[in-house]
Amino acid sequence: MNLLERVYQYSVNVVEGNIVAGKKHRQAAARFLNDLERSIYDKDCYFYFDNDELEEFNEWASLFKHTKGVIAGQHIQLTDFQLFLAANIICFKKKENNYRKISSVYIQLARKNAKSQFLAILSSYIAFLSDQVEEVYISGWMKEQSDIVYQEILKQLERVPSFAGKYKTSYNRIHHLKSGSIIRALSREARQFGEGTNPSLAILDEYHTHLTSEIMESLEEGMGARANSLSVIITTAGRNLNAPCKAEYDYCSKVVDPDNPVDNDSYFVAICELDEGDDPFDESLWMKANPIAATYPEGMESIRKRAKKAKDAADAMPSYLTKRMNIWVSAQEKGYLDLDKWSTCLWEAPIDITNRKVYLGLDLATKQDLCSLGIVIPLGNGRFYVDSHSFIPNESLESRIQSDRAPFRQWLREGLLTMTDGAVTDYSYIIDHIEKIVRDNKWKVLEIGYDPHDATYLSQEMSEKGYTMVEVKQNIATQHEPLTEFQEKVLKKEAVHSGNGLLTWSIGNAITVNNSDDRIKLSKAKSTERIDPIASVINAFSRAMHGNETIDYNKMFLSKGFSF
Structure with a gap:
């Protein structure tokens, strides 16, 4: 089977689902x-497929050796996916000028x-x-990013004795002596961008990672004098939905869609990502975003490790989705709490919370x-232990998993989440849960702060018990003080916690809005995912911060596993 037949x-096989x-x-x-069909059977087609170019590119790639991983030192054999990229990018040629x-x-x-x-193979191949005298530029927003491909080119070249x-x-410049061509790393950070x-x-x-399109615009402007120029954007998904890359992604999604009227025959698009509704922890789907890494054991194990971390630590989920599943995720840049700061409040030793x-x-x-x-x-001395528990109707579970892309089943197994019967949450589950944990821990509940929205029945039931x-209205006047006080804690x-993953996830989702006086409140409208656990904690903290209870310091400090 020749290379074109392989591609x-x-x-x-991709189209048919094999x-x-x-x-x-x-x-x-x-x-x-x-x-390909047009180039072969349509006599009026303006382009043709150059099979010799594909063979030459493959032969060039085989000169180099892998520089990383378990097969470092072995000669590169391009995968079918890499050949697919090369065939599309360099092998379709215009009949009028080649x-x-x-x-x-x-x-x-x-x-x-x-x-x-x-990218390294493509760069040296063209240069x-x-x-002709070719100019190849590798551009990242920061110098470190530009150097990654540049250093890969150097390592590949250095391992070919001939x-x-x-x-x-x-x-940061490679000069090919025979042709005079150059390969150069650029970056905005070094004020070198074209x-x-x-x-x-x-x-x-x-x-x-590019905050603006200035590098791309500068380089494309310089391409005006080139008759056979090529610009290549290569990236993972990101977390800044306002970045120029997201706009390019949206445009390219239209270009590749046969049902969309946007048509750009000179633009090649390859987007490998999970589809909407896919379970990011389903290993059988990982190849969608990982057409190479998911084809060998070591690659799968690397993804598996990242998946486990995302399950265990909710703050690792956005990175897992963007970098490993190639899904665009909101960065929530105006987030309420810094998750790194929240992680420093983790109290790993057991805390005796009974009789409190x-x-x-x-x-x-x-x-x-x-x-x-x-x-x-x-806990005394201005310290507080915080936790949460959540409830979800069983008929909403699957839709929540798909829309939120969060490990709800994991949280069910960990006892952080209770599934209730039916299509809506049965408040009797909440009442029973409160009664049980109060009884089991021998707590004295001083107050229950609650959002009055849709809470009349539950409030009456709890009052009768x-x-x-205490109503906690969800407006700026009520929320600003507990929100800012909790941030300070x-x-x-x-404000110590025991690593509740569901609570941490909700904190990562939470963003605030402010008025002209910079007073803040949580915004469920602007938070794209669930923030209910942290909202419930703030409702409780709004009452606790004003508490003036006498603390038994001997009990606090002598409790099992507790110290500062």
Whole structure:
């Protein structure tokens, strides 16, 4: 089977579902098959497929050795996916001048899928084998990012003995002596981002980190004098939905979609990602975002480790989704609490919370979503122990898993979440849970602060059982003081917790809005995921912060496993 047959069969397998692939990658494979058919059977087609170019690129790649991983030192053998990229990018050519049909490329892959390796091969291939003076620029927002591909090129070249004396390096520049071509790393950080350049190949690596499009615009402006130029964006998904990369991703999603009227025949798009509704912890789907890493045991194990961390620590979830599953996730840059600061408040030793005076908080949200119970226990010396427990109707569980992309089943197993019968939360479960934990821990509940929205029945029931119920309105006047006071407690490590993953996840989701006086409140409208657990804790803390209880310091300090 020759290389074109390999790429053809790979594309057919992707389209027909024999290879696990996401929707946009299937669209890209179908697009290739359509272009190949046009080039062969349509006499009026303006381009053709150059099979010799694909063979030459593959032969060039085979000169180099893997520089990383378990097969470091072995000669590179391009995978079918890498050949698919090369076939699309460099092998379709215009009949009138033999220039490449493709002038722009957008590739979005999860990490550890040989992006740097492929870019390094492409860079040296264009720079070293051309009969013209080529200028290749690798551009990152920061110098460290630009250097990744550049250093990969150097390592590849240095391991080919026959290349000795055919190039020289200096100041982040590789100079090919025969052709005069150069390969250079640029960065905005070093104020080097394309002024006066004339790129034939411009690579923007990890474009999701670029805060503006100035590097791309500068390089593309320099390409104006090049007749056969190529710009390549290669990236993982990111967490800044306002970044230029997200806008490019949205545009490219339309380009590759056959049902969308946006048509750009000179733009090649390869987006490998999980589809909407996919379970990010389902190993059978990982190949959608990892077309190389998910094909060998070590790659799968690396993803598996990241998945476990995301399950165990909710603050690791956004990184796992963006870097390993290639899903765009909101960064929540105006988040209420810094999760790094919150993690420093983790109290690993057991804390005796029995026989305590306790403040509880309720956030009932809507009956179809999470309802949460917040727990705040004064420990003395201005310190508080905080925790939460949440409730979800069983008929909402699957939709919540798909829409929130969060490990709800894990939290059920850990006892952080209770599933109630039916399509809406049965408040009797909440009442029974409160009664049980109060009884088991021998607590004296001083007050229960609650959001009055949709809480009339539960409030009446709890009042009849002897609990003091206090309305906590969800407005700036009521929320500003407890929100800012709780922030201060976290910064001072005076709000300790035991690592409740569901609570941590909700803190990562929570953002605030402010008025003209910079007073703040939690915003459920602007928080894209659930914030009910932290909202319930704030409702409890709003009452606890004003408490003036006498503390038994001997009991506190002598309790098992507790010390400061």
